[in-house]
Amino acid sequence: MTLSFEILEKDIAGRIGKLSGQGKTVKTPTLLPVINPHLNLITPKEMQEMGVEAVITNAYIFSRSEEYRERALSDGLAKTLDFDGVIMTDSGSFQLSVYGEVEITNAQTIAFQQAIKSDIIVPLDIPTHPDSPREQVEQELSVTMDRIMEAKEIADHEHHTLAGPVQGGLFPDLREETGRKLSEAGFRFCPIGAVVPLMEAYRYAELVKVVMAAKRGLSPAVCVHLFGAGHPSMFALAVAMGCDLFDSAAYALYAKDGRYMTTHGSYHLNELSYLPCPCPVCVGHTAKELNESPDRERLLAMHNLRVSLAEINRVRQAIRDGVLWELVDERCRSHPALLRGYRALLGYNEELTALDRETKRRFFYRGDESCKRTEVLRYHQMVGRLTAGERTLISFSRHIRKKQTEGFDSVFYFKPPFGPFPAELTETFPIGQSEIPDFDEEMIRTGCIGIARLMETNPDSHFTIRCRPVWKDLISQILPTVEVQDEGS
Numbered sequence: 001m002t003l004s005f006e007i008l009e010k011d012i013a014g015r016i017g018k019l020s021g022q023g024k025t026v027k028t029p030t031l032l033p034v035i036n037p038h039l040n041l042i043t044p045k046e047m048q049e050m051g052v053e054a055v056i057t058n059a060y061i062f063s064r065s066e067e068y069r070e071r072a073l074s075d076g077l078a079k080t081l082d083f084d085g086v087i088m089t090d091s092g093s094f095q096l097s098v099y100g101e102v103e104i105t106n107a108q109t110i111a112f113q114q115a116i117k118s119d120i121i122v123p124l125d126i127p128t129h130p131d132s133p134r135e136q137v138e139q140e141l142s143v144t145m146d147r148i149m150e151a152k153e154i155a156d157h158e159h160h161t162l163a164g165p166v167q168g169g170l171f172p173d174l175r176e177e178t179g180r181k182l183s184e185a186g187f188r189f190c191p192i193g194a195v196v197p198l199m200e201a202y203r204y205a206e207l208v209k210v211v212m213a214a215k216r217g218l219s220p221a222v223c224v225h226l227f228g229a230g231h232p233s234m235f236a237l238a239v240a241m242g243c244d245l246f247d248s249a250a251y252a253l254y255a256k257d258g259r260y261m262t263t264h265g266s267y268h269l270n271e272l273s274y275l276p277c278p279c280p281v282c283v284g285h286t287a288k289e290l291n292e293s294p295d296r297e298r299l300l301a302m303h304n305l306r307v308s309l310a311e312i313n314r315v316r317q318a319i320r321d322g323v324l325w326e327l328v329d330e331r332c333r334s335h336p337a338l339l340r341g342y343r344a345l346l347g348y349n350e351e352l353t354a355l356d357r358e359t360k361r362r363f364f365y366r367g368d369e370s371c372k373r374t375e376v377l378r379y380h381q382m383v384g385r386l387t388a389g390e391r392t393l394i395s396f397s398r399h400i401r402k403k404q405t406e407g408f409d410s411v412f413y414f415k416p417p418f419g420p421f422p423a424e425l426t427e428t429f430p431i432g433q434s435e436i437p438d439f440d441e442e443m444i445r446t447g448c449i450g451i452a453r454l455m456e457t458n459p460d461s462h463f464t465i466r467c468r469p470v471w472k473d474l475i476s477q478i479l480p481t482v483e484v485q486d487e488g489s
């Protein structure tokens with residue numbers, strides 16, 4: 001089966017899409033739970049009932065398993081796992097990164113993954129540790145690229161989708177170049193690899209750097225999988241960058257350690273007196289009962305998976321409504337390391353603005369970070385296309401009488417962090433759909449960028465700003481050539 005990927009809706013660089021082929025469809029963004037046939041805390045069939053449309057399992061484990069190898073080879077994965085959704089298999093690469101070597105070649109794992117009838121197959125890429133020096137990253141990347149191209153030669157593209165993993169360590173140029181090469185070679189399903197150590201160490205700013213670099217090289221038509229991302233607190237951030245798929249064993253690994261996932265972090269069950277979740281497990285147990293249950297691991301895995309799937313749906317809805325920035329902002333305030341990642345992402349606002357959609361359902365100002373959002377940048381670009389009269393008034397107050405505009409050829413109002421707007425734009429996005437609290441310094445500073453832009457593109461106009469006395473000094477400091485008057489006068 002060769003999967004096709006169709007993008008249906010967008011917000012920031014995130015998208016709602018449809019991955020489909022041979023009667024199977026997967027709505028994206030989505031989470032592929034990792035299935036370990038030996039553990040099977042939750043069966044793939046139960047997962048399907050919970051809304052899971054695709055799973056990932058490790059082909060290397062199957063190839064080494066006395067119990068499952070022959071069954072998978074004779075019956076195929078769908079029957080062995082009793083799952084009729086999309087099944088992706090990973091090669092031995094993860095074992096490679098943990099144990100240093102695996103007893104399988106690239107050609108062997110490709111042949112095996114095909115023989116067990118995996119839908120999405122992965123070559124034996126090398127997940128180079130992010131702290132490796134450039135020389136090693138380059139050398140291992142070169143081996144990885146050879147293996148990917150070898151896999152491309154030998155794979156049966158009619159029945160399987162071959163993934164092209166993007167490696168390249170912490171070097172943005174290598175990640176970007178790799179993304180470009182894979183896109184040019186025709187890969188339409190690309191996982192971004194070797195990011196688990198970054199996520200484990202809460203290095204979200206570096207994660208953003210790596211993913212944004214890979215995305216810059218990849219064609220927008222590529223379905224992007226973020227290897228090993230499984231904590232619901234970072235789904236919104238990753239989707240905002242344009243990641244479409246996640247896979248994770250976290251729901252099960254956390255459960256093993258008695259850890260309870262929420263969208264804003266995890267707790268050990270010992271720390272919880274109350275369960276802040278409406279899923280059947282949490283409604284049916286107190287924290288103490290859950291912690292002491294002989295079935296704790298399975299129940300906790302159920303809860304963790306449900307929380308993760310619910311967050312995926314929340315992210316999808318946010319894309320649809322055009323409020324993904326609000327969700328990213330909310331999630332990334334739950335941990336300073338995530339906030340660092342969020343701020344790093346805002347540093348890419350120029351390229352994100354080019355990808356972002358034009359209009360959205362709303363814009364809620366949530367503090368200084370909101371000033372860097374794509375909608376603000378886009379507005380500043382648009383302001384440069386507006387015409388100002390010879391004598392132009394920019395009024396901070398929306399409630400002005402006709403008399404107060406006498407002597408002006410054009411009147412603009414002011415909505416920070418966007419900037420000046422003519423009355424005709426009162427109802428249009430973002431002016432009409434944005435909610436801001438009382439003016440603060442940062443939003444005024446940002447709004448002044450909009451004013452400066454209007455002044456720049458209307459060099460023959462004379463500008464007068466009317467504002468409350470409290471803002472006069474700030475305005476004069478930012479825009480020294482403008483005439484500033486008190487609102488009262």
Ligand code: GUN
Pocket residue numbers: 090091093094122123125126127165192193194195196227228
């Ligand atoms: N699982 C987590 N990271 C990786 C990676 O970089 N490559 C592969 N194949 N699997 C992974």
Ligand code: ZN
Pocket residue numbers: 277278279280281282283303306
């Ligand atoms: Zn729950």
